[in-house]
Amino acid sequence: MVTLSVDASKIEIAAGTNLLAACLQNDIYVPNLCYIEGMDHPPASCRLCFVEIEGKDAPVPACTVEVRHDMAVRTDTPGVRRLQKTALQLLLSVHDVDCKNCPANRNCALQDMAKFLKIALKSKHLDLFLKKSKIDLGHPFLEYYPNRCVLCGRCIYVCRAQQAHTQLTFAKRGFDTVIGFFGNPQSSPPSCDTCRACAEACPVAALLPKP
Numbered sequence: 656m657v658t659l660s661v662d663a664s665k666i667e668i669a670a671g672t673n674l675l676a677a678c679l680q681n682d683i684y685v686p687n688l689c690y691i692e693g694m695d696h697p698p699a700s701c702r703l704c705f706v707e708i709e710g711k712d713a714p715v716p717a718c719t720v721e722v723r724h725d726m727a728v729r730t731d732t733p734g735v736r737r738l739q740k741t742a743l744q745l746l747l748s749v750h751d752v753d754c755k756n757c758p759a760n761r762n763c764a765l766q767d768m769a770k771f772l773k774i775a776l777k778s779k780h781l782d783l784f785l786k787k788s789k790i791d792l793g794h795p796f797l798e799y800y801p802n803r804c805v806l807c808g809r810c811i812y813v814c815r816a817q818q819a820h821t822q823l824t825f826a827k828r829g830f831d832t833v834i835g836f837f838g839n840p841q842s843s844p845p846s847c848d849t850c851r852a853c854a855e856a857c858p859v860a861a862l863l864p865k866p
């Protein structure tokens with residue numbers, strides 16, 4: 656076990672624990688999207704979980720750090736909050752905010768983070784850029800909404816690592832990046848028809864089981 660301080664709290668936790676997981680397990684909320692507990696190599700792609708660690712020159716994503724004994728961590732400095740607000744505002748500038756018509760309404764990671772960081776879901780300062788394709792119905796059991804997707808990769812991770820499937824991948828590049836389907840959805844058990852792990856892992860209802 657190691658002991659570290661996070662803001663005003665002392666935490667005792669197993670050596671080697673991921674710092675983001677350690678904070679969340681101890682009810683210290685750090686905004687996050689792309690990390691799933693148990694990941695060996697977190698992608699650190701959402702750039703939301705920044706914290707300051709004593710002795711480091713710049714904030715670091717907490718999901719990329721293992722706890723160390725006597726570590727001193729701050730999750731709530733002005734610098735950290737500035738980075739988190741910017742990351743979330745950029746995500747929302749390519750997101751179709753239509754909560755009333757969204758199945759994730761009131762159970763949505765973006766809503767939770769916007770409330771926590773005190774920013775509006777619809778920005779007055781940033782232009783909104785949406786993809787042309789509103790929905791992809793190419794999969795027999797799933798529907799995909801590109802303008803809700805935050806490209807966190809959680810669906811790809813659970814499909815590959817937890818279900819031993821390779822049905823999902825990032826497709827295209829840059830602003831056009833989307834989740835693409837490939838392979839035979841019924842090839843290996845569990846078939847996508849009964850699995851649905853990807854849809855359950857999606858924090859924003861971008862991937863849903865077909866009704």
Ligand code: SF4
Pocket residue numbers: 750751752753754755757758759760761763764765766776803859860
């Ligand atoms: S994903 Fe969340 S923020 Fe986006 S429309 Fe749905 S409920 Fe609203």
Ligand code: SF4
Pocket residue numbers: 803804805806807808809810811834853856857858859860861862
């Ligand atoms: S479909 Fe959902 S889980 Fe997959 S990358 Fe998009 S937002 Fe993340």
Ligand code: FES
Pocket residue numbers: 675686687688689690698699700701702703704716717718719
């Ligand atoms: S949760 Fe750490 S960068 Fe996404």
